[in-house]
Amino acid sequence: MQIEARGLCKSFAAHDVVKDVSFSAEPGAVIGFLGPNGAGKSTTMRLLTGCLAADRGTASIGGYDIDRNPLEARACLGYLPEAANGFTSLTILEFLIFAAEARGFHGKPCRDAISRVVDMIGLGPALGQTLGQLSKGWRQRAWLGQALIHDPPVLILDEPTDGLDPLQKTHLRKLLAELSSRKTILMSTHILEEAEELCDHLILLAEGRVVADTRKADVVDASGRLAPAFLRLTQPGAAHAVP
Numbered sequence: 001m002q003i004e005a006r007g008l009c010k011s012f013a014a015h016d017v018v019k020d021v022s023f024s025a026e027p028g029a030v031i032g033f034l035g036p037n038g039a040g041k042s043t044t045m046r047l048l049t050g051c052l053a054a055d056r057g058t059a060s061i062g063g064y065d066i067d068r069n070p071l072e073a074r075a076c077l078g079y080l081p082e083a084a085n086g087f088t089s090l091t092i093l094e095f096l097i098f099a100a101e102a103r104g105f106h107g108k109p110c111r112d113a114i115s116r117v118v119d120m121i122g123l124g125p126a127l128g129q130t131l132g133q134l135s136k137g138w139r140q141r142a143w144l145g146q147a148l149i150h151d152p153p154v155l156i157l158d159e160p161t162d163g164l165d166p167l168q169k170t171h172l173r174k175l176l177a178e179l180s181s182r183k184t185i186l187m188s189t190h191i192l193e194e195a196e197e198l199c200d201h202l203i204l205l206a207e208g209r210v211v212a213d214t215r216k217a218d219v220v221d222a223s224g225r226l227a228p229a230f231l232r233l234t235q236p237g238a239a240h241a242v243p
């Protein structure tokens, strides 16, 4: 399995935010990670990526446990955090050099890795601008660049198109569709049309629990829409119905 969560639990103070979350992603799967605001999607992603320690349970990426083999697991993983920010004084080029060197690329392999993502994401026109100067769309592209710099087999993308204008959204969705043919992707989104378009599998979270882990084809309605199933499965109290 490329992504595996087993019994993940996380509380903040007395608030149980992630409750016994288990699921897995086979190689090549494109999974939509859906749920209402506050369901625990970002927290689960942080647990999977090792940015946050679980209270209980385990997570593995590319077959490597994120706690016991963090370097191997992270080598397999590109992560786009929610509302990615920071490094505001670096230009996109400096940011990509930093990301590439942090992944162990130096000299020609570093230049090659950067030129690959610059071409793939179309970062060329903005390479000399600092992240602090960039619009949200360009900043999101730069952060996607750092997630892809080492060409990882697994991508965890937290609301990748959040806040982008329609043109940027279309561009990014096209890129994700291209990437989906050769990567395992777990992506959260509130835009159900995006999951309809890009994902083949869905995991729905409500109140910290997995309330559905299903092929998209099994929950869309006759018109291919997800909204009816989403509303039914994630309504308040739905999580309590899960055995």
Ligand SMILES: Nc1ncnc2c1ncn2[C@@H]1O[C@H](COP(=O)(O)OP(=O)(O)OP(=O)(O)O)[C@@H](O)[C@H]1O
Binding pocket: 012, 017, 035, 036, 037, 038, 039, 040, 041, 042, 043, 044, 082
């Ligand atoms: N560091 C933290 N300290 C305290 N509470 C937190 C922390 N991080 C998240 N929470 C809480 O955990 C709950 C789940 O948050 P999380 O961001 O994981 O949800 P989400 O499903 O990603 O929501 P959204 O769709 O709005 O981004 C929320 O109630 C949030 O306030």
